[in-house]
Amino acid sequence: MSDRDRIQSLERGIEVLRAFGGREASLSVAEIAARTDLARPVVRRILLTFEHVGYAVATNGQWTLTPRVLELSAGYFARSSLPEIAYGFMGEVVERTGMTCNVDVLDDAVQVIHVARVEDHRPLPESVRIGNRLPGHATAVGKVLLSALPLDALEKRLRAAVLEAHTPHTITDVDELLARIALVRSRGWDVSIEELHPGQVAAAVPIIADGRTVGALAASSSTVRQTAETLRDEVVPVLRSCAAAIGTAYRNANPQLFLRGE
Incomplete structure (x- = not known):
């Protein structure tokens, strides 16, 4: 895309929303x-515009988003039944493992985004909300x-990304x-x-x-409750079983997405 095809004011508005x-x-x-x-001054004009359309409101110099901003995500959830389908199975993961469960999809570059989440009754201190993005290389x-x-696309993304070290255990070397x-x-x-x-652990499997x-x-979960061994031996099998059920349900609910030859 060339610069002449982009609307800079729209890009700035999105940046403000993401703030x-x-x-x-x-x-x-x-x-x-x-x-x-x-x-x-640019931020102020953007916020006033959002206020005019009902997406933001100011109180004593502090700005907040209104519930109406959820309209922006309605199109995604209407198109993708994955979050809705997954919720029917995520409770089982929480019940069987005592851990917080989430579903993610690949966002841009190497980041992932939460599209569904079910909390354990003991939520983690660094819990992530739906819509938040996480660094893919560190999760x-x-x-x-x-x-x-594909391998070529993967390597291209990794070499172009900034792989931040969030803890001493984060892998930041591309080859590694x-x-x-x-x-x-x-x-x-x-x-x-x-x-x-620090102190947090996780296990994940694909939804196919x-x-x-x-x-x-x-x-x-946390290192107090789980180890690498318990995650591998006890949690991964539960995730695999539920992910398989989600994948089957998603396929059955969206046959148009899996037409042969496309």
């Missing part, structure tokens, strides 16, 4: 400007999703990461031990429908 992706309930113009690298669910990419993802591809699951946050990876199912 609200953290844990804060509200943000000031200055805080949003700092997060987006946009000038404060089990990310490496599972990346393993579905490619080797790890190759292992994930061959065995069909991954376990992450403190790669994204008609031979195509349509998402990934993951369960996360």
